[in-house]
Amino acid sequence: MSYHMTETQIGCFRDHLLREEKSSGTVEKYLRDIRSFFLSLSDGEVTKERALAWKEHLVQSGYAASTVNSMLASLNGFLRFIGQAEYCVRPLRRQRRVFRDRDRELTKEEYFRLLQAARDTGKRRLYFILQTIGATGIRISELRFITAGSLKTRRAEVDCKGKQRTVLLTEKLCRSLRRYCREEGITDGPVFVTKNGNPVDRSNVWTEMQHLCSAAKVDRKKVFPHNLRHLFARAFYRLNHDIAKLADLLGHSSIDTTRIYIMESDREHEKMVSRLGFVV
Numbered sequence: 001m002s003y004h005m006t007e008t009q010i011g012c013f014r015d016h017l018l019r020e021e022k023s024s025g026t027v028e029k030y031l032r033d034i035r036s037f038f039l040s041l042s043d044g045e046v047t048k049e050r051a052l053a054w055k056e057h058l059v060q061s062g063y064a065a066s067t068v069n070s071m072l073a074s075l076n077g078f079l080r081f082i083g084q085a086e087y088c089v090r091p092l093r094r095q096r097r098v099f100r101d102r103d104r105e106l107t108k109e110e111y112f113r114l115l116q117a118a119r120d121t122g123k124r125r126l127y128f129i130l131q132t133i134g135a136t137g138i139r140i141s142e143l144r145f146i147t148a149g150s151l152k153t154r155r156a157e158v159d160c161k162g163k164q165r166t167v168l169l170t171e172k173l174c175r176s177l178r179r180y181c182r183e184e185g186i187t188d189g190p191v192f193v194t195k196n197g198n199p200v201d202r203s204n205v206w207t208e209m210q211h212l213c214s215a216a217k218v219d220r221k222k223v224f225p226h227n228l229r230h231l232f233a234r235a236f237y238r239l240n241h242d243i244a245k246l247a248d249l250l251g252h253s254s255i256d257t258t259r260i261y262i263m264e265s266d267r268e269h270e271k272m273v274s275r276l277g278f279v280v
Contacts, residue, residue, distance in 0.1 A: 002045045002046060002047045003045070003046045003047075003082075003084050003087065004043075004044045004045055004046070005038060005041070005044050005046050005082070006044065007038075009078075009082050010031065010034055010035065010038065010078070012081075013030070013031075013034070013077075013078050013081050013082070014027060014030075014031055016081055017030060021162045023141055023160065024141070024201075025141060025202060029070075029074065030074045030077065030078070033070070033071040033074035033075060034074055034075060034078045036071065037051075037054050037071075037075050040053075040054050040057065046079075046084065046087055047087070048086070048087050048089075051075070051087050051088075051089045052089055054075075055068065055072060055089050058071060058072075059092070065092045065094045066094075068091075068092055069091040069092055069094075072089055072090075072091050072092075073091070075088075075089070076088040076089070102267045103219065103221060103222075104221055104222060104227075105222065105230075106218075106222045106223070106227045106228070106230070106231050107231075108231065108235065110216070110218045110222065111130070111134060111228070111231055113216040113217065113218055114130060114209070114212050114216045114218060114223065115127060115130055115131065116216065117212040117215040117216035118130060118212055120215065121211075121212070121215060123208060123211075123212070124180070125180075125192060125200075126205065126208045126209070126212075128176065128177060128180050128191075128192070129143065129192055129200070129205060130209075130228065131173065131176065132146060132173065132177070132191075132192075133225065133228040133229060133232070134228055134231065134232060135169075135170060135173045135232075136156075136167050136168075136169065136173075136232070137229050137232035137233060137236070137249055137250055138156075138158065138167055138229070139160065139226070139229065139251075140200075140201065140202045140205055140225045140226070141160060141201070141202070142156075142158050142160050142167075142251075143190070143191075143192050143199065143200060144190045144192075144199035145157060145158045145159070145167070145190075146169070146177070146190065146191050146192065147188070147189055147190055147191060148181055148186055148187055148188050148189065148191060149188065150169065151169065151174045151177050151178050151181070151191070154168065154169045154170075154171065154174050155167070155168060155169065156169060158251065160251060163251055163253070165248070165251050167249075177191055202225055205225050206224055206225055209223050209224065209225065210223060229250070229261070230261050233246060233250060233258070233261035233262055234261070234262055236249065237262045243255055243258055243259070243262070246258055246261075246262070
């Protein structure tokens with residue numbers, strides 16, 4: 001059996017995701033994965049064998065198991081939406097990792113070097129964005145909820161992925177951002193906007209962060225907005241070891257997601273195992 005998939009169906013799935021109130025980043029990711037599979041088909045004909053072949057192609061291309069499974073989840077979601085669940089493929093089976101790769105872990109020292117580089121190169125908006133994410137752990141997509149009004153109440157009311165939460169802003173952060181607003185002439189609305197007045201998005205911030213790498217002497221693999229959120233999570237957890245409160249702060253529905261954020265690096269994991277003292 002086979003089925004012909006079309007761009008029209010992909011467009012309908014996009015509309016479905018938007019109605020489900022998926023974030024723009026999530027929608028973009030789903031569509032990118034689905035089109036990757038679509039482009040692998042010479043004639044648009046979907047078969048179970050071709051879906052399995054795409055899965056094997058991803059594995060052979062060197063994608064991490066988590067990435068492969070994420071892409072398969074996008075495809076399976078689409079196939080279920082169009083009523084063709086029989087073509088869904090199973091994810092890779094893998095054991096949960098207990099540590100993160102050290103070459104992807106941004107340290108606090110490197111964070112401060114990025115701040116200094118932003119200041120030295122005149123990237124004032126980026127300088128304050130980095131501190132805002134570092135002090136709150138919010139997502140890039142949630143920056144628009146940091147408004148001139150929220151700096152007065154020291155509370156940002158965040159609405160993301162259908163969930164609402166209150167993010168507390170420290171007095172020190174508010175004081176800095178109020179000064180930034182005065183200097184930029186921002187009296188209402190989002191604090192961080194583009195030249196056209198639109199809230200900044202991930203691509204804006206990621207590009208500017210990458211330009212800091214050389215001056216800050218930080219590996220580019222570590223420098224992306226979401227890594228600041230991970231840095232906040234690890235720093236907060238080391239202070240009080242309250243994973244439930246951290247999950248609430250980050251806006252996670254599941255503590256299992258939060259556990260990923262606070263995993264130690266492979267270096268720290270190795271140190272802990274070495275302290276067991278089983279090697280003479």
